Amino acid sequence: MAQMSKIEWTDATWNPVRGCNKISPGCKHCYAETFAERFRGVKGHPYEQGFDLRLVPEKILEPLRWPRPKMVFVNSMSDLFHDDVPDLYIAAVTKVMTESPWHIYQVLTKRSGRMRETLQVKLRTEAGKAHIWWGVSVEDRKYGLPRIEDLRNAPAAVRFLSIEPLLEDIGEFSLEGIDWVIVGGESGPGARPIREEWVQSILRQCRQANVPFFFKQWGGIRKKEHGRQLNGRTFDGFPSIQRSEFPARSKRIEIAQAVTADIAALLNTLTIQPANRYTHSNEIAKNKSSEK
Numbered sequence: 001m002a003q004m005s006k007i008e009w010t011d012a013t014w015n016p017v018r019g020c021n022k023i024s025p026g027c028k029h030c031y032a033e034t035f036a037e038r039f040r041g042v043k044g045h046p047y048e049q050g051f052d053l054r055l056v057p058e059k060i061l062e063p064l065r066w067p068r069p070k071m072v073f074v075n076s077m078s079d080l081f082h083d084d085v086p087d088l089y090i091a092a093v094t095k096v097m098t099e100s101p102w103h104i105y106q107v108l109t110k111r112s113g114r115m116r117e118t119l120q121v122k123l124r125t126e127a128g129k130a131h132i133w134w135g136v137s138v139e140d141r142k143y144g145l146p147r148i149e150d151l152r153n154a155p156a157a158v159r160f161l162s163i164e165p166l167l168e169d170i171g172e173f174s175l176e177g178i179d180w181v182i183v184g185g186e187s188g189p190g191a192r193p194i195r196e197e198w199v200q201s202i203l204r205q206c207r208q209a210n211v212p213f214f215f216k217q218w219g220g221i222r223k224k225e226h227g228r229q230l231n232g233r234t235f236d237g238f239p240s241i242q243r244s245e246f247p248a249r250s251k252r253i254e255i256a257q258a259v260t261a262d263i264a265a266l267l268n269t270l271t272i273q274p275a276n277r278y279t280h281s282n283e284i285a286k287n288k289s290s291e292k
């Protein structure tokens with residue numbers, strides 16, 4: 001079963017990797033960490049190991065089994081370009097995406113340097129597929145703007161920005177080569193405030209550059225109270241959607257069999273460790289000390 005998503009700009013989530021660690025201010029209240037840590041130590045639960053990073057090869061073929069086309073947020077509970085995800089594993093995940101062009105895939109990362117390098121060299125052909133959208137998270141000027149440059153320099157067919165949680169006015173920036181912008185405020189306990197003028201500035205720049213704009217939410221501690229209206233309306237822009245026709249079941253089975261063999265060959269060369277290369281509690285301690 002696909003994991004249906006409540007995220008406004010997608011249909012479903014797919015997590016062939018679980019867990020991550022914090023790298024910038026946008027991560028401070030990471031919803032994925034909060035969710036995953038709730039189940040640490042719960043025997044048999046998918047998040048038994050909390051937010052420790054691990055590969056989940058049993059999930060890798062999942063989109064090939066879904067009975068209808070979807071818009072899929074890849075690794076909503078992790079980051080595909082995390083240092084501890086081997087290149088071969090990224091290649092295997094990408095193989096599944098390229099072989100199922102009836103879905104739209106949305107890959108979002110904060111590790112934009114590694115994504116750029118990977119798309120420039122190892123996944124250059126795959127980067128050009130119009131049904132795979134590659135995006136970076138932007139929360140502020142210091143961390144966010146360099147990620148936009150990385151994305152612009154990646155040879156992706158479709159590039160998008162998730163400017164969420166928007167933590168400050170990011171000022172004037174270039175939208176050249178960018179196909180979609182999502183903006184949102186932080187939500188949940190401890191949510192940091194967003195200001196309307198920051199959002200209006202991004203909306204104005206998107207209009208000038210003719211880039212589709214999606215306003216996700218104002219956020220806040222109780223996000224439902226604030227909704228997602230801006231200037232008295234919702235903004236639900238999307239880039240142009242190019243996907244192939246949904247094949248008949250027999251054809252999908254044939255594709256799945258071929259991809260299964262290819263993925264098995266790729267993953268056979270990897271030693272996938274059931275445990276992790278670091279423990280999440282160490283990362284939390286590290287992050288706490290670096291925030292001081």
Ligand code: SF4
Pocket residue numbers: 020021022023024026027030031032033076077078079110
């Ligand atoms: S990169 Fe994303 S998934 Fe990883 S800790 Fe930061 S917010 Fe969470």
